Amino acid sequence: MKHRGRHRRRKQGRAVRAFLAGTALALTAAATMISASQATVGDNPGALTPLTRAADTGALRLQEQLVPQATLDELSAGMGRPVGVGAVLETADRSLRPASGCTAGERTALPVAPAATRAYCWDTADTRAWQPGAVTTSGDADDDGWWNDHRVILSGWSRQGADRDLARVAFVDANDLAHLRYASALLVVPVDGGRDYRALTSRLTGMVWYQDKLLVTAGDGLYVYDMNRVQRTTVLRTDVGRVAGGWSAHGYRFVLPAVGSYRMTGGSEAPRLGGISLDRSTAPDSLVASESTPSDSDRPARLWRYDFSKDPARPGLLATDATGSASAVEAYETEASGIAGVLSHRADGSDRADWYVGRSPGSTDRHGSLWRQDGDGAEATRCGDENAPRCWGTRVGPLSYWEATGEVWSQSGRMLFALPLESIDRALG
Template sequence: MSKLVLTEHRVSDTTISTLDGHLPNVGVDTVLQSANHPMYSSTSSGCSSTELAARPIRPSASSAYCWDTGDALTQEFVPQGLTSSGDADDDGMWGTNKVILSGWTHNDDLAGSASDDKGLARVAFIDANTPGAFKYRWVLLVVPTEGGDNFAKLGSHLGGMVWYGDKLLVTASRGDNSDNALFVFDFKHILQATVNAHDIGKVSGGYSARGYQYLMPAIGSYSLGAGCNGNSISDYPCFDGLTMDRTTSPFSIVANEWRSTGGTEPARIFPYSLAAPGGAMPLVTSGGKAYATENYVTYAVGLQSVLVHNHVFYGADARWGPGKHGVMWRMTTSGATSDTCSGSDLTNACWAQHSEGMSLWWSTQQVWSQTEWAADSAGGWNQPAIPERVLFSVPLSSM
């Protein structure tokens, strides 16, 4: 358990205040009102056959949405973690809005990627107020520098995200140069860029966010004792997925490691307790340290996210390969089960294709998730891209 201990780091109030003074500070409502990308309901003509085929076979999706064309086909960024106002508050509302946050990371495996693009992390703020008419706006995640007089890109895989109260926690995957495992953002600090340029940070005439209109600066982080090891359950873990569990007291976040499909190494699933909402930082700490409350080990592979509800662990093996559906495992300390279905290459491969983060909308008990791929027909990052990205929900009771 000692390798799971996190050390809390806070960006000073002065730094955050200084940065706030350089750029307009807006709220979630402003971002949603400026949404400039439509999403297409699966019941409309806006989704392709390959996007619709990426939905789960069993259970069937309650709702599903496809992305605006440019995001449906881009190979530069890929969808990863997911959270919502259904995590943030038990009534599922942020003010008067229903919001879904979809995290996308730069595809560093794409040939020809520029070095200053690697690790870029952006979040789609999805206006989910009107079923069938979702829309979204991109927000770039950054870290303050120079005492708040500047900022730089956040390097993160965004494998997992949790919105809790007024804070957003995101995973750093394999960490950064300071071994950070989690970054923390505050919804009271969403800033508007004043210059539209390729650069990130201070430029002639103001501040730019790589062409994005809005940015969120990190207000803190949690680090491990050293760099993570993605192949050992006895070393520091690489945080991949992150979800929220409201069935514990206090509430908790649940992190998990990822092991590739076909691998034999076990992976850890480990929760941390959440403090009362509204505090400076979201995790329960003692002496500046956050301690995992449990440490579970699983031989399930390909787990991009693990959702826990009343001690049942839901995790999908997001199998590699064009058109491959995943296997959704229901795991307890007594064993694991999965659904069976027809129409897939494996009898229990019934879940969505290449699924990523999951989030339980508490007030509706709907589980939201999203799929990743816009690869070519061989599963590589070449053109032409085949759109297979879909945002969808299923009832928790059907899983």
């Protein structure tokens, strides 16, 4: 049983029926906000080029380092017994507004084509000075889409400030898609043998919740969090860490302490991580990643994947060798630049996966673009009189596929949205 008995499985059919209930949103207003003159047609990234040389794939190697159990035990001894996802959701006191309650300016961040079928906007006061950068769901955590009695969306945010850099995760209760509520936990890293913790200062560009682990991008690698080790804070102050009278996390009631990390070992040849996502269409399930490059860069970027471990004693961790090294099992080079979201999926009966990449707007563009690439070429969703490819969000974000419902979740600016993968494929032709 997955999650060492802590996660009660639900039937996939129930998740599909409940999640897809309701009428799709008519979110086409954004199409009137973009003109064909703002879109370009000459940025086709072409076919993927396989990377097979040892020197190329070696640059993608990750080294695993797990936090000692004694450190985690020390932290729990000081803060109290860890709690789980349900404890955070019980305190969800903030709401996302449905698209009908969002401003016209907020809705212009949505894709033009294909249109979102679900869309929500975040509380402005709660997100001011914070940058969105990652989305994952309980559809990643388990293939039935449930985490105990909850369907959950996780949204990662970063804040780079003069006083302190911070990263947090919003836990969204998605049991009722008409009324999304959430509460947030600060991401932290244990220090001093678990007698204290510091804030995670990396900007979040990707996040995957797989089994009981949450993998979060950290520029030159990944941090790992255990979803069963959420800790309650005791002091609501702006400090982060142990303070007089207890534990503080910049005013948040919960923290997620890191339980491990993966660091790139390829030196100057190693890529800077951009987006990540889960691919359940491989055996074993795999983590896919994209390289972060500027949106107007003329340098090729890399796309690659790692296998997840099949060892029941290592739930949610990557497959590693005897030295703790995780190697890329597949890698490609693409001419696409400014990749902010990546998704890989093999359709039933297909012998190879399609790679979907969301590209940020160029310096002269309003909207980004969404491309599907393979070894033969690339296709984009298109719109406008010139059938141009700049039709995706204005603030291109992550791509997360919820297998049980067939939907892709993403975020553009303060808009959280979803649409069926098949509607993307239809728009791609």
